[in-house]
């Protein structure tokens with residue numbers, strides 16, 4: 001697939017030591033070590049990796065946790081002889097001053113014999129796993145298995161927004177630690193009510209306490225390192241800025257003077273990265289305070305052009321892409337974005353709740369010398385890896401399918417999709433299966449998931465992951481997703497994790513910096529637009545439990561995100577955007593660069609490496625509220641009635657009728673149905689009349705006018721009557737059965753026979 005794939009070529013687990021130049025900085029770090037340096041180069045690869053994920057301000061734990069404080073305190077039975085803080089000797093590490101960590105061997109923890117009662121069902125917990133070892137390499141979301149020795153380097157990790165706070169919360173007195181109290185050293189008899197490092201869903205389980213005990217020393221050291229690094233970075237920035245101020249005066253000399261022929265005559269040596277960085281900083285300072293710092297007679301555009309040029313030179317981007325990315329942010333934030341793309345995201349694994357529980361998995365890995373901690377309270381299945389003595393892609397737990405290496409940001413689309421047990425779910429672009437397996441886990445292997453990918457080889461990898469992770473409710477197929485819903489329709493939920501340019505995962509795949517062309521940003525959005533229509537048309541708007549579509553990409557460009565979503569809103573007035581349910585993430589743009597999008601676009605979510613220390617990502621969630629309009633053009637370019645349709649116009653060229661579809665305009669509908677000319681005629685006439693009434697005209701006065709309106713718009717959505725739709729059920733069921741047979745691997749496809757009637761007839 002030419003499009004970037006969330007994860008694209010997996011080059012990301014390779015360490016990317018990031019050089020951070022500190023100029024004339026002097027600071028005091030928390031451990032009271034004074035550092036003086038005229039110019040120090042820090043190797044930040046590991047340090048960065050260890051860095052806590054950025055604090056997503058909107059992270060509100062109350063939204064994602066289910067505190068069980070009301071529950072009676074679990075009996076705390078401290079086991080004699082077990083001392084929490086002595087169970088685990090964390091590897092000694094050098095102070096984080098230089099961002100490196102000397103790895104001494106971690107002493108394995110004695111296995112804590114804690115038998116956590118098998119969680120009845122981890123609703124909350126979802127596991128998915130991207131791919132098996134080989135596939136993981138191809139998947140941006142998945143870390144390569146064979147992370148030899150696992151320098152847990154780059155994957156996206158998720159740091160919870162609150163992680164920085166978590167550092168303070170890592171007191172091991174979390175509620176959860178009291179669960180059976182077997183390892184509680186505190187001997188607390190009263191229930192501890194401190195914040196837990198684990199999700200509240202696990203609060204009633206004490207294993208965490210043991211786990212935390214085992215981790216505490218390492219975590220403490222880690223925190224010191226992180227704080228030191230952060231302080232050093234902040235101080236360095238400050239000193240650097242001050243230095244530049246001193247050198248350049250109030251109005252730094254940034255722009256190049258030109259001779260009479262327009263050639264620069266005061267050029268800085270652009271090959272000198274130090275000087276380039278200095279000028280980058282100066283330019284940003286000027287753009288921040290243009291009135292006071294800009295040179296006389298110079299325009300903001302000139303400074304912006306200089307900044308673009310220097311970013312291309314310093315970070316190695318094509319001017320085309322750098323320009324596009326620069327447009328997304330204010331100058332200073334853009335700088336942070338480009339900077340974040342130079343360092344890998346934290347490594348994260350997702351617990352496969354079909355096989356185990358997060359606490360048990362964490363304990364097992366800690367016993368193997370892995371330093372980890374919950375990824376954040378927004379996830380109940382993620383574990384962030386800080387260090388490991390073993391290759392994470394080859395542990396017995398990995399081979400047994402207890403977890404998958406998966407970028408934290410890849411959890412988000414599935415969390416937004418929120419698949420329910422017994423539903424029928426379509427994952428349109430599924431390989432290598434990180435999200436598919438997550439979906440299956442959330443559904444507890446019930447219902448049926450159709451995992452499709454156009455790439456047959458990748459689809460094979462998907463099968464491998466499905467087997468390794470014990471997924472049993474999934475059918476794998478490899479159609480072009482544009483063929484849906486012809487292949488099959490009537491799904492309760494559809495995930496479209498679309499092929500994209502990968503501008504959110506540049507830290508993993510630096511080739512994106514230079515290999516994306518203007519043509520890519522025309523072809524990819526075009527494909528994405530067609531795919532999203534196919535996704536919408538494949539959903540059963542009558543679904544009792546669902547009727548949702550989630551669209552996601554690992555790109556941050558507007559063309560691949562808001563513009564695609566807006567296109568869907570324009571072409572399918574039978575959908576609306578709804579809240580994703582994700583507790584952090586920035587709102588999608590409602591306007592940017594002269595483009596204006598529907599106000600509901602703010603319900604979409606954007607994720608940036610510099611903001612949350614996760615891969616760049618975009619998530620939008622639609623709710624289907626009516627049938628596909630009679631004259632809709634399907635994703636494969638054919639109209640609903642079989643006529644080939646004119647090529648679609650860019651969304652911004654179209655008038656958007658966002659008149660809400662109100663209940664009183666809708667007839668009771670009983671099911672999602674196929675299309676029938678006679679049936680459609682009734683709807684169309686009704687739509688004409690409704691449209692005329694909206695425009696204040698008498699629908700009975702002038703039939704010709706009614707026709708014109710009908711031709712000029714297509715925004716009115718009417719619903720079928722139950723009787724009419726019921727009449728088409730047999731055909732739909734028939735089509736669904738055929739699709740089942742054509743889907744390639746079939747296994748336990750639909751556990752709900754009655755739902756077969758909901759499959760949509762081919763159109």
Ligand SMILES: C[S@@+](CC[C@H](N)C(=O)[O-])C[C@H]1O[C@@H](n2cnc3c(N)ncnc32)[C@H](O)[C@@H]1O
Pocket residue numbers: 001004005006007130139141410428429430431432433434435436452453454455458479480481482497498499500
């Ligand atoms: C971002 S990746 C999907 C990652 C996957 N959702 C996961 O979590 O592991 C995009 C996928 O879209 C597939 N793809 C590209 N074009 C497609 C099409 N027309 N129909 C179906 N799949 C397509 C690619 O083969 C690729 O595997």
